[in-house]
Amino acid sequence: MERRAIFSAKVGFLFLAPALAFVAVFLLYPFVRVFLLSFTNQTLLGTTAPNPEWVGFDNYRRLFDFDRWMRLGEFGSALKITTQFVIGSALIGQVGLGLLIAWAFYRKKGVLRETVYTLVIMAWIIPETVVAFTWVAFLDRDFGTLNALLDAVGLGQPDWLFKHPLESIILFNSWRGAAFSLLLFSSALETIPPSYIETAEVAGANAWQKFRDIFFPLLRGHILTDLILITLWTFNVFTPFLLTGGGPARRTELVSIYTYRTAFHGQHEFGKGGAIAVVMMLINFALALVYLSLIRRRRVHG
Amino acid sequence: MSQITFENVVKRFGSVVAVDNVTLTIGEGEFVALLGPSGCGKTTTLRLIAGLELADQGRILIGDRDVTYLPPAARDVAMVFQDYALYPHMTILDNIGYPLKVRGVSRAERARRVTEVARELQIANLLERRPSQLSGGQQQRASVARAVVHQAVAFLFDEPLSNLDAQLRLEARAFLKHLQNELGVTTVYVTHDQAEAMALADRIVVMRLGKIMQIGTPLEVYRNPANTFVASFIGSPPMNLLSGTALVGQGQFVMDDETVIDMGEVYRRMSRPPLDGQEITLGIRPEHITIHAEPHPHAIPGQLYVVQPMGGETLVNVRVGSKLVTVRLFQDEPPALPDQVWLKPALDASFVYGADGERLS
Numbered sequence: 001m002e003r004r005a006i007f008s009a010k011v012g013f014l015f016l017a018p019a020l021a022f023v024a025v026f027l028l029y030p031f032v033r034v035f036l037l038s039f040t041n042q043t044l045l046g047t048t049a050p051n052p053e054w055v056g057f058d059n060y061r062r063l064f065d066f067d068r069w070m071r072l073g074e075f076g077s078a079l080k081i082t083t084q085f086v087i088g089s090a091l092i093g094q095v096g097l098g099l100l101i102a103w104a105f106y107r108k109k110g111v112l113r114e115t116v117y118t119l120v121i122m123a124w125i126i127p128e129t130v131v132a133f134t135w136v137a138f139l140d141r142d143f144g145t146l147n148a149l150l151d152a153v154g155l156g157q158p159d160w161l162f163k164h165p166l167e168s169i170i171l172f173n174s175w176r177g178a179a180f181s182l183l184l185f186s187s188a189l190e191t192i193p194p195s196y197i198e199t200a201e202v203a204g205a206n207a208w209q210k211f212r213d214i215f216f217p218l219l220r221g222h223i224l225t226d227l228i229l230i231t232l233w234t235f236n237v238f239t240p241f242l243l244t245g246g247g248p249a250r251r252t253e254l255v256s257i258y259t260y261r262t263a264f265h266g267q268h269e270f271g272k273g274g275a276i277a278v279v280m281m282l283i284n285f286a287l288a289l290v291y292l293s294l295i296r297r298r299r300v301h302g
Numbered sequence: 303m304s305q306i307t308f309e310n311v312v313k314r315f316g317s318v319v320a321v322d323n324v325t326l327t328i329g330e331g332e333f334v335a336l337l338g339p340s341g342c343g344k345t346t347t348l349r350l351i352a353g354l355e356l357a358d359q360g361r362i363l364i365g366d367r368d369v370t371y372l373p374p375a376a377r378d379v380a381m382v383f384q385d386y387a388l389y390p391h392m393t394i395l396d397n398i399g400y401p402l403k404v405r406g407v408s409r410a411e412r413a414r415r416v417t418e419v420a421r422e423l424q425i426a427n428l429l430e431r432r433p434s435q436l437s438g439g440q441q442q443r444a445s446v447a448r449a450v451v452h453q454a455v456a457f458l459f460d461e462p463l464s465n466l467d468a469q470l471r472l473e474a475r476a477f478l479k480h481l482q483n484e485l486g487v488t489t490v491y492v493t494h495d496q497a498e499a500m501a502l503a504d505r506i507v508v509m510r511l512g513k514i515m516q517i518g519t520p521l522e523v524y525r526n527p528a529n530t531f532v533a534s535f536i537g538s539p540p541m542n543l544l545s546g547t548a549l550v551g552q553g554q555f556v557m558d559d560e561t562v563i564d565m566g567e568v569y570r571r572m573s574r575p576p577l578d579g580q581e582i583t584l585g586i587r588p589e590h591i592t593i594h595a596e597p598h599p600h601a602i603p604g605q606l607y608v609v610q611p612m613g614g615e616t617l618v619n620v621r622v623g624s625k626l627v628t629v630r631l632f633q634d635e636p637p638a639l640p641d642q643v644w645l646k647p648a649l650d651a652s653f654v655y656g657a658d659g660e661r662l663s
Contacts, residue, residue: 195387202352203401203452204375213400217391 031281037274044268052271059275073250075276078258082235085170085254090234093174095226098181103215106189107197117182124179132242135172136161139243161244165252169240176239181226188222189215228291232284255280304365304455304488305330306351311360313346313512320346322512323360331486333479335493335503337535343512344492348458351490353377364455380449381458384465386441388433394420394444395429401452419451423481439470446481456488463498475501496536500524508532530659533585539617539628541653542591544584548576548654555584559623564600568649574662576654582662585653588630593618593637594644601644609636620645 007015038059042052063069069076101120105113123131138145139160147157160168192215200210216223238256246253246261253261259280263273306328313321321343328334336344349355350362353374362370369377380401388397396403398420399412407415420426425443433441442462449457462478463471479502482489493499499506500520508515508523508531516528527533533541546557548569555563563584569575576582594601604620604627616636618629620643627645631637654662 193385193387195383195385196389198352198354198374199381199383199387199448200400200404201354201374202377202379202381202458203404203448205400205404206375209404213403214389217389 034274034277037270038272038278040271040274042270042274044270055271059272060279062272063275063279073253073258075255075258075279077250078253078255081166081251081253082255084166085173085240085252086231086234088166088170089173090177090230091227093170094177094181094230094234095223097174097178098183098226099185099219099223101178101182102185102189103211105186107194117186120182121179123175124177128239129242131176132239135243139168162248165244165248169243169252172243173234173237173240177230177234181230184222184226185219188219192218224294225291228287228294232287232291235284235287236280305363306456306488306490307361307363308347308350309361309363311347311350311357311362313343313350313355314358319512321350321357324512324514325360326507326514326517328488328490331488333482333489333491333502333504335491335499335506336509337493337496337499337506338509338515339494339535341511342509344494344507344509345460346512347509348381348460348490348492351377351456352379352381352458378454379456379458380452380454381460382445382449382462384461386433386445386462386465388441388444388448390433392432393429394425394431394433394436397433398429398444398448398451401448415451416447419447423447423450438466439474442466442474443477446478450481450485454487456490457482459489459491461492461494464493464495471498478502497538500536506536508535526661527585527653528661530583530585530655533653533655537587539588539630541585541587542625542627543655544586544622544625544627546582546584548578548580548582550575550578555582557623557625559625561602561623563602563647566600566649568652568654572654572663576656576662581657583655583659585655586647587651588617588628589632590648590651591627591629592646592648593620593629593631593639594646595640596644598644598646601646604643604645606639606641606643609639611636 005012039054039056040052041048041055041058043049063075065074066076068074070080071077101116105116137143139147141147141157141159141162144160146160151157158164196214196218197210200214205213236256237254238260240252240254241257241260244252246257255276259273259276262269262276308324308326311321311324312319324343324347336347338344346355350357351364353369353372353376357370360370361368364377364379388394389400392400395413395416399407399416402412402415416429417426420429423443423446425440425447428436428440428444433444436444442465446462459478463474466474475498482502491499491502503520505517505519506523507517510531516523516532518526523532523536527536527541530543534543544555544557544563546555549556550569553565553567553569555565557563597603602622604622607619607621607626610617610619611634614632614634616631616633618631618637618639620627620629622645629645656662
């Protein structure tokens with residue numbers, strides 16, 4: 001059948017216009033503004049507030065001052081902590097947990113599956129502040145549920161957010177975001193015909209062989225998509241701030257928290273904050289490019 | 303190659319009894335078809351053999367080995383699925399060789415054995431391709447090859463031909479039968495197509511609602527259907543089943559619409575004849591009725607409905623009362639018939655079934 005346009009290109013553009021206007025006002029304009037800001041010494045208060053000066057790459061030089069940048073509270077340290085956080089909570093935690101749960105309940109029905117799925121999805125949809133508060137309560141040294149349980153079996157009462165802050169937020173974020181990977185993988189698993197698995201079972205494959213030879217290759221595309229999306233999201237996530245405030249002693253200061261502290265705390269250095277935002281944007285952009293090229297390669301090679 | 307034995311096997315899914323107390327022996331090297339409509343339990347029976355379902359009661363033996371509770375991997379059978387289940391991310395070589403791979407056979411040995419089987423099945427030129435690059439018929443052969451390379455003790459086929467178009471299906475049918483003759487491996491074949499079962503199997507197991515309705519060679523099942531279900535299921539076109547009342551004293555059969563058929567000696571020859579006035583069903587195959595343009599002794603009147611030329615034969619449908627009776631004529635030329643015709647059943651070849659559907663003889 002011949003395909004004919006319902007509207008002319010002009011009318012089509014008219015329909016797009018509201019969306020484009022929103023994108024321009026709320027995305028493009030702030031982006032340009034932040035980019036320009038990053039080359040100035042604009043602050044919220046003080047003399048540079050009304051009269052910012054053009055400082056060229058000074059802000060960027062300060063970020064990449066390699067004499068001090070791995071110290072806690074500096075950009076290098078924030079990048080390192082973010083990387084650990086992303087690998088721990090996104091790649092291993094969320095993707096791993098999502099895949100494991102989806103696989104464990106493959107072709108299974110019943111109360112247990114429904115309960116686990118409901119709990120995982122609940123963790124995902126509850127508002128951030130509520131979740132953060134419950135976790136602070138859960139991890140509390142003296143009155144927390146976790147320590148009450150550990151104490152009951154004689155494992156002591158460690159002060160989680162003080163002694164193991166990074167581990168705590170990694171655990172928190174794994175729990176918080178596993179639902180997306182779980183839903184993605186469980187719907188991907190449903191597209192695998194049961195006969196594929198049954199053929200392997202009759203042929204004599206064990207659980208590991210089934211995973212390696214059938215599940216994994218057939219899910220590869222989904223795993224890739226999931227990895228990149230989760231990486232991007234986790235890279236920018238701010239919620240751990242509600243648990244630790246970036247501390248103690250900046251030990252959980254992710255890049256997002258570092259940006260916030262630089263631009264909206266203390267000196268309110270908008271210029272330097274803008275520089276961090278631009279660098280983060282470039283990192284995100286690079287990740288997105290990798291993702292898009294991998295997807296494209298998959299399409300070509302089927 | 304092994305005998306497969308079912309002893310009082312029951313399989314339930316919730317409140318549904320999918321396999322209802324089935325006892326069955328499939329001989330070594332035998333080709334057995336499980337035949338029945340959807341939901342009759344034939345596929346569940348096959349999956350019980352494979353170990354993809356576990357029986358709730360009874361025992362299943364392969365050879366002398368009780369496999370009732372063994373996992374599929376320990377049963378050493380090979381299964382071919384309706385959708386072929388070829389892995390899209392593997393070449394045909396790797397697909398066929400997969401059962402060998404999971405058993406730890408080396409890559410070189412795998413390639414050797416796969417090539418050997420592929421040559422026998424005439425797909426050796428396709429080994430480097432992916433399943434998506436193969437036609438339906440080629441995919442079907444590849445999935446059979448995967449079963450053959452396995453050197454299993456039994457082949458299990460789950461409607462392997464139903465995804466093929468009609469012409470290819472006949473070709474693949476002949477190929478499968480020939481292959482089974484050559485290899486002599488015990489084969490269980492699930493189908494809902496009675497012609498397929500007749501053509502392929504040494505014995506047919508006709509199932510309905512989880513129960514076995516009849517077991518026999520294709521000819522036995524065709525010539526002596528044990529009940530109205532088998533009678534109506536086997537044969538194309540199916541047997542004419544006329545319900546009515548037996549008037550044993552008068553030697554007559556009165557159809558529900560009062561049409562009277564003179565039964566001659568039929569009741570008298572039966573060792574277990576119906577009671578006088580009993581509700582019975584009279585079964586007559588379409589080829590056991592002759593059609594006449596003029597009134598004929600012992601013939602019943604009917605109105606010509608349609609004539610269907612089938613090529614080598616001709617089917618004639620005649621309305622008798624409220625019933626449509628099919629007559630099969632072994633002639634390619636459709637007969638010229640008036641609207642009013644007379645049907646004469648060959649009563650020696652007819653079947654009498656009781657109200658419960660079981661045959662009286």
